[in-house]
Each structure stands twice: as structure tokens, then as C-alpha cells.
Amino acid sequence: xxxxxxxxxxxxxxxxxxxxxxxxxxxxxxxxxxxxxxxxxxxxxxxxxxxxxxxxxxxxxxxxxxxxxxxxxxxxxxxxxxxxxxxxxxxxxxxxxxxxxxxxxxxxxxxxxxxxxxxxxxxxxxxxxxxxxxxxxxxxxxxxxxxxxxxxxxxxxxxxxxxxxxxxxxxxxxxxxxxxxxxxxxxxxxxxxxxxxxxxxxxxxxxxxxxxxxx
Amino acid sequence: xxxxxxxxxxxxxxxxxxxxxxxxxxxxxxxxxxxxxxxxxxxxxxxxxxxxxxxxxxxxxxxxxxxxxxxxxxxxxxxxxxxxxxxxxxxxxxxxxxxxxxxxxxxxxxxxxxxxxxxxxxxxxxxxxxxxxxxxxxxxxxxxxxxxxxxxxxxxxxxxxxxxxxxxxxxxxxxxxxxxxxxxxxxxxxxxxxxxxxxxxxxxxxxxxxxxxxx
Amino acid sequence: xxxxxxxxxxxxxxxxxxxxxxxxxxxxxxxxxxxxxxxxxxxxxxxxxxxxxxxxxxxxxxxxxxxxxxxxxxxxxxxxxxxxxxxxxxxxxxxxxxxxxxxxxxxxxxxxxxxxxxxxxxxxxxxxxxxxxxxxxxxxxxxxxxxxxxxxxxxxxxxxxxxxxxxxxxxxxxxxxxxxxxxxxxxxxxxxxxxxxxxxxxxxxxxxxxxxxxxxxxxxxxxxxxxxxxxxxxxxxxxxxxxxxxxxxxxxxxxxxxxxxxxx
Numbered sequence: 001x002x003x004x005x006x007x008x009x010x011x012x013x014x015x016x017x018x019x020x021x022x023x024x025x026x027x028x029x030x031x032x033x034x035x036x037x038x039x040x041x042x043x044x045x046x047x048x049x050x051x052x053x054x055x056x057x058x059x060x061x062x063x064x065x066x067x068x069x070x071x072x073x074x075x076x077x078x079x080x081x082x083x084x085x086x087x088x089x090x091x092x093x094x095x096x097x098x099x100x101x102x103x104x105x106x107x108x109x110x111x112x113x114x115x116x117x118x119x120x121x122x123x124x125x126x127x128x129x130x131x132x133x134x135x136x137x138x139x140x141x142x143x144x145x146x147x148x149x150x151x152x153x154x155x156x157x158x159x160x161x162x163x164x165x166x167x168x169x170x171x172x173x174x175x176x177x178x179x180x181x182x183x184x185x186x187x188x189x190x191x192x193x194x195x196x197x198x199x200x201x202x203x204x205x206x207x208x209x210x211x212x213x214x215x
Numbered sequence: 216x217x218x219x220x221x222x223x224x225x226x227x228x229x230x231x232x233x234x235x236x237x238x239x240x241x242x243x244x245x246x247x248x249x250x251x252x253x254x255x256x257x258x259x260x261x262x263x264x265x266x267x268x269x270x271x272x273x274x275x276x277x278x279x280x281x282x283x284x285x286x287x288x289x290x291x292x293x294x295x296x297x298x299x300x301x302x303x304x305x306x307x308x309x310x311x312x313x314x315x316x317x318x319x320x321x322x323x324x325x326x327x328x329x330x331x332x333x334x335x336x337x338x339x340x341x342x343x344x345x346x347x348x349x350x351x352x353x354x355x356x357x358x359x360x361x362x363x364x365x366x367x368x369x370x371x372x373x374x375x376x377x378x379x380x381x382x383x384x385x386x387x388x389x390x391x392x393x394x395x396x397x398x399x400x401x402x403x404x405x406x407x408x409x410x411x412x413x414x415x416x417x418x419x420x421x422x423x424x425x426x427x428x429x430x
Numbered sequence: 431x432x433x434x435x436x437x438x439x440x441x442x443x444x445x446x447x448x449x450x451x452x453x454x455x456x457x458x459x460x461x462x463x464x465x466x467x468x469x470x471x472x473x474x475x476x477x478x479x480x481x482x483x484x485x486x487x488x489x490x491x492x493x494x495x496x497x498x499x500x501x502x503x504x505x506x507x508x509x510x511x512x513x514x515x516x517x518x519x520x521x522x523x524x525x526x527x528x529x530x531x532x533x534x535x536x537x538x539x540x541x542x543x544x545x546x547x548x549x550x551x552x553x554x555x556x557x558x559x560x561x562x563x564x565x566x567x568x569x570x571x572x573x574x575x576x577x578x579x580x581x582x583x584x585x586x587x588x589x590x591x592x593x594x595x596x597x598x599x600x601x602x603x604x605x606x607x608x609x610x611x612x613x614x615x616x617x618x619x620x621x622x623x624x625x626x627x628x629x630x631x632x633x634x635x636x637x638x639x640x641x642x643x644x645x646x647x648x649x650x651x652x653x654x655x656x657x658x659x660x661x662x663x664x665x666x667x668x669x670x671x672x673x674x675x676x677x678x679x680x681x682x683x684x685x686x687x688x689x690x691x692x693x694x
Contacts, residue, residue, distance in 0.1 A: 041302060239569070
């Protein structure tokens, strides 16, 4: 097939050809590729979204799957074949319990401030814990909360979704149940605004934080 | 599908399953994989050679091919899709002032030698400037001047005329037209020209200059 | 209270060992909330039905034990103990309508919520980590091909650029700030090159004024410039030995003629 030309404005390559292109582009890289990037790289007039749907179907049940991560796509080996891949297994740094819990809190509550993480865990979060997650590129800094003090928030990244095989953060296991049980709410301690005595020492900052959210 | 077990010595996984394994291993391994290595990594009783043949067939005509490198196998982008692995960014820049002036002199005075260009511009013309114009195919080398040193001359090309929508170089507007189009500023030279007064005199002056350069 | 069981003087060796173990245990807790969650599990009920009063008593007993064993408890454990003691009194005493602040039941409900939420997040974290993970259970492409970034620069210009460029060159002199008016000024160099051509024909003594270029003798400004240039050029040519130069008397005409080679 001749090299498609960007000038061929009105004639996109046939869908079978577009599928081949999507395969080639996604096979060539380890990182997920967004639909936007596919559009940019494929000849003018192509419809990567449709081609992706076809390719996904084609690879269903194969040793390699097409998976979606946010608005990007990547080929990944089927999970049940991991046992063949001892050689490829990368030893990930063992995460501390604090780091794992912090990660989960960020994922389920995102965007989450440090104060919120601390309130849920009941202990202060060491700087190193969040730094480690950021360094692993599983967590990144999101927008600042539009509350007094404008605290930074943390959100999970595309790498996080990719690592855990999640299409998006809504696919987190048990998310719906947790939400309907009200466990993802930011429920302020009763009487938070009037706490002045001995009982607020435990999580002084948290109380302040919650007050902020109430505004 | 149940995880195949290395202990199932006497029952190899079905061929379809072996194909999936070959796919996954070849996909994930950083180097081409030999049949020996496949045999070592796949469950006992598998026939990687046959599985490879099936996989090769399956990927024939796809965006990635199974290819043989020595006695090892690997997936590779289909040759005709190599262009997708290049991301071409076209940047359009304005020609430099030096290049435009050089081009203008060639166009108005062609055939023009380098020495003539330099005399008119009043500065030396870098080799790169002329080379750039030649590379753009707006200027080409004309006949040598039949003067001592037999210097090469430069003339404008058909591409140049096409780009600027000119039928030939004589269509370029003359100085008078440039002036009436407001392109030549009528800024009176400091000093005595006020004595001379009329515009016509200035025109004459220009003509004189042209004569002077033509000598 | 059970504190009498832990009198120091009656402690057996095994009790001491148990106390050591407790020290380790305290270190294993991530703060009072974590400890409370562990204690609540001993109630063996759904966290939603947990008795906060019983939990408060368990916690206070734990802290009491630690004190008896002279274990150093971090400040936040003691703060929690104080808070739970306060909560306990609120829960036990009938509500006092004149008392400000949240009721004991409200405080207890919030603590229960905190415990349930912490446990939920722990379970979620466990589920997350139990998922297939990239690089452990599923894998990316091993042989990657980098996308080559090819940068192509095209240059462009318009006819306007071209004409403006040409106009700029041709009018360059106008913009040179200190350039003399070339219209009315003749330079020595111009005069010199002109006279070199003419001098070959000057066998006879000729007035220097007659060498003025055509037209330059009409405008006084031009004439002055050209005369001066011619004079300077004549001196230059005389110096080169090309011409001879003479002036009869002050202010009279300056005359030049070609110098014959044989005179040299």
C-alpha cells in the first residue's frame, strides 16, 4: 500500500488499514497512547476511535489485550499469562503499609488533601510517604483546593491506572459500595466549629480543615 | 482458563492456549526469543514451533508481523507502516532578511554574480544564504559571466516565479511602482535634497544609481 | 478495674515477657485510631453495631496497663485516652440540657464512622494491591520503537517581502544617518576613478574646472563638492606621478596635464 498522503483530505484509508495502523503504533510503545495522539499520527481523515474498537475486539481472548487507560490505549499481556513472564517481572519497591493506605485514600477520595488523608488514617502522613508515591508516578499534585490556605490536593495518575489495569478511577474495586455506604464522605466531627477544649488536640488541623470544607 | 501447571507433565495446553503464550512472551520480551527459550518458558509438552507457525499466520497482513531473526522470533511493525513511527513536524519560518534581500537582488538584477549581490547589499553574502535559496529551489546557478575569473551567476527559477505568482522576472514591479505602492519611503535624505525639491529629481537619482551599479 | 492484676511486685517472669510483647505491639500500631480499630475487632461484631462505650473502656484499660508497666506511650495515645474518658462520661451520664456542644451519642457515632472508614480504606487498599499489576501479572511491550521526531523547516516569503526587501536596499542610503547627500556630493574616490579615465586625454594644460562632470557646474552646491573632489583627486594623481599640476598665482586657475613617462 502506498504511503497515505496528508493531502488526501477526502479519502481516509479503509478501516482495515486503520486497524493495522493502530496495531503498529500501539505495539511500538510501552506507554499508553491517547486517541488525540493517534489522530495526529495517522493519516488525515482516520477514525482511531473506531479502529481501536475493532482492534480491541480482535485481541479479545488473545495473549495480548488492548486495554483502555483513561483516554489512552495500550497493549498489555493477558493477566492469566503472568506466570510465563518471570524474566520480565520487575521487582517493585515494597510499599509500606502507610504508603499503600495513603495511595488507596488518594485513589478513592481524590482529589484529597494531606489533611484529609491524615484524618482518615488518624495519624500524620510523613512527607516521605507522599513523595514516594509521587516519585513512583502513581500520585501527582492536583489543583489547589479553593479553601482558605489553598491546600494542594493529590490525585492518582494514568501510570497508576495502567499499573493496576484500571480503565479509569471509577473502576476502583468496591468504589460504588463505599460511596453508597457514605464512607467516602467528608463528615466533620460533631461540633467541630466549637471545639476549644481538651478533645480537639488529637486532630486539630483536621478539624480546621473540615471547617474549611463546610464553608 | 485455569493456570497451566508445570506439573501437568503429560497434558500440554491446547494449541490455542500455546499461541496465546507465544504471543504474550514475544510481546513482552525485550529481545527476540528463540524456540529453545520458548520451550523453556512454556509449560511442559508445549510445541512452540507449531504455535509460532500459527501466530505467524495470524499476524500475516496485520500491522505487526512475526518475523524471524536468526533462530529467534520477534514482533515487528509491518514495513509499510514505518512512516507511522515518524512524527514529522513542519515548521514554517519567514526567510531571513539577508535571504530576502539576496533573493530580491537576484530577481531584479539576474543574472547576478555574488560580487554584484554584495555590492548592492553593501555587505558580504554568506555562502549559507545563497545555498539556502538554491536548496529552496528559488535560485539556481546560471551561466558563467564571460569576465575575468568567469564568476558564476545566479538566476531565479520557475519555482520562484510560481511561488510569487509571476510570469517572469520582468513582471517584478519597478522602483516607481514600489514607490507609488508606498513600499519605497519618500523620506527625504538629510541635507540638500530639499534644495532639489521635486520628486522627479529623486527618481532620476535612483535611475542614476541603477546606472552606476550596472557599470 | 483490672489493674490489681498488674501490680509490679506480683509480676511473674511470664508477665514481664507479655509486657515486653505489648511494647512491641504498641509500636506496631499506627496511632490511637489504629489501636482502637484493633480493639474493636475483639467485639466480634459489625463495626456498625459496635459499642463505643465498651471500646472506650477497652482502650482506657489498655492505657492503664501500659502506665502500670511504665511503658512510654506517645502523647497522642494519652490525648485519645483523655478524650475517650470524656466521651465515656458523656455516654454514661444523662444528657444535661444546659451543656453546650455535641451529645455523647453524636461523638460516639462519629468515632464509629471514623473506624468504619479506616477499615474500609484498608480493605480497599488490600483489594487494590491484590489486583493484577503491571510488571508482575501483565506486561508492556518489550521491544519498543521510538517515534522518530522529524522536524522539517520550510521557509517562506511573500512577494511583498521581496519587494520590501528590494526597496530597503535601494533606499538604504536614505536611512543611513550620517550619509552625505549623494545627490550633491562627489567623493574624492568617485572623482579619482573618473579622472583616471580622462587623464589619458589631457596632453595639454587644462583647467581643473573643466573636469567637472556634466551638470555639476550649474548647482553651486554640486560645483563646490565636485571641485573640491577634483582638486583632491588631482593632488592624489600628482602624488602618484600621473599628472603635473600648476597654479600661476594665488586664486588663479589650477591646471593639470598628463605627465609624460619619459619625464619621470
